[in-house]
């Protein structure tokens with residue numbers, strides 16, 4: 330056989346094996362445009378500016394965060410009611426905990442009783458909703474800082490705000506770069522920490538609920554890699570520079586209280602993945618020391634164009650899922666294997682439905698992913714007649730075959 334024919338055959342086999350190894354994620358919710366159920370009047374709503382960015386899942390609610398990256402967003406923290414259905418189309422959003430808390434003051438005066446802008450909330454193992462209110466309205470790059478960023482904790486049983494902690498100015502000047510939060514619960518009292526990546530200042534903020542104190546860790550691995558910032562998505566080319574973006578907690582270790590874990594993290598502009606033990610993060614002395622020795626580890630490279638917004642660990646399988654924005658895809662890596670490109674597998678890819686996977690989270694044994702086509706909204710325009718915003722829900726077990734396939738596929742080639 331000629332070399333060309335052989336390569337064609339290999340290529341064909343490759344694509345066959347490849348396609349049979351990906352799955353189609355199940356749509357759980359989709360919207361053409363986002364509408365609100367409980368607005369007193371339509372006054373300050375500009376429909377086309379309402380782009381959801383993150384979500385969180387509780388027993389009976391799916392929280393939807395619409396950060397104020399534009400004017401005309403009446404409510405930033407919202408939810409839809411879950412009633413056991415397997416699919417929702419264009420459900421209207423309810424403000425959470427209520428509209429008054431989300432409503433801006435007429436001339437944007439600071440007000441600690443308000444929630445200004447939320448990106449990616451999370452529900453912890455103790456039925457509490459956590460999020461960062463950035464305190465900023467970022468309108469087409471014109472950032473209006475209303476007030477200091479604050480960490481919120483809400484008890485979902487009573488809908489009461491049990492904590493609002495203002496992050497002090499010496500840790501971060503404003504909340505523009507605080508787009509996600511990861512919760513480390515040790516018990517369901519106050520023994521919990523929040524880890525917050527600061528994508529603008531390339532630092533990690535750490536908050537102890539028990540001590541009601543925040544401090545910051547700085548490290549060069551929190552910065553973006555200047556050679557890995559190019560994007561080509563949905564026909565649009567651009568370059569970004571975001572630093573540390575997502576933190577996910579791995580397997581609990583066998584220390585005395587059994588609660589330390591590796592915190593996996595990556596800058597958005599990077600193909601690499603890193604880790605640091607929560608033993609360091611939880612200890613203010615260790616987290617804030619200026620020389621970090623071997624505290625932070627480079628785990629390896631995930632592969633070309635693998636820039637990721639959020640990632641999330643599933644404890645029973647040891648798998649981490651990644652929302653890959655440059656490929657309109659979701660990938661996985663089994664942490665029991667070394668991190669290299671051949672051990673990172675695309676499990677789902679869709680050049681229409683998965684454009685800009687903005688949030689991803691493993692909740693119990695389900696993988697949840699949100700996509701929002703934000704790229705079109707920033708660099709082009711969204712078509713209000715299309716379904717633009719989606720949340721997918723897939724049992725982890727349905728992804729295992731696709732996730733395991735990597736090694737065998739690659740082995741075939743090596744032979």
Ligand SMILES: *[C@@H]1O[C@H](CO)[C@@H](O)[C@H](O)[C@H]1NC(C)=O
Pocket residue numbers: 398467468469470471505506529707
């Ligand atoms: C602020 O908005 C501009 C324009 O939409 C965007 O490029 C920038 O990334 C935003 N900043 C943050 C921190 O989200």
Ligand SMILES: *[C@@H]1O[C@H](CO)[C@@H](O)[C@H](O)[C@H]1NC(C)=O
Pocket residue numbers: 466468471472473
């Ligand atoms: C920036 O946004 C604020 C409100 O968010 C507005 O008052 C101000 O006029 C804007 N500035 C520019 C230059 O667009």
Ligand SMILES: *[C@@H]1O[C@H](CO)[C@@H](O)[C@H](O)[C@H]1NC(C)=O
Pocket residue numbers: 612613614615
């Ligand atoms: C934090 O680490 C320092 C240095 O290793 C140690 O002396 C101290 O006891 C630790 N603090 C806590 C609360 O574990």
Ligand SMILES: *[C@@H]1O[C@H](CO)[C@@H](O)[C@H](O)[C@H]1NC(C)=O
Pocket residue numbers: 646663729730733
């Ligand atoms: C895939 O790998 C996981 C973890 O190693 C294992 O538990 C599971 O049985 C495998 N599943 C399939 C379908 O191959």
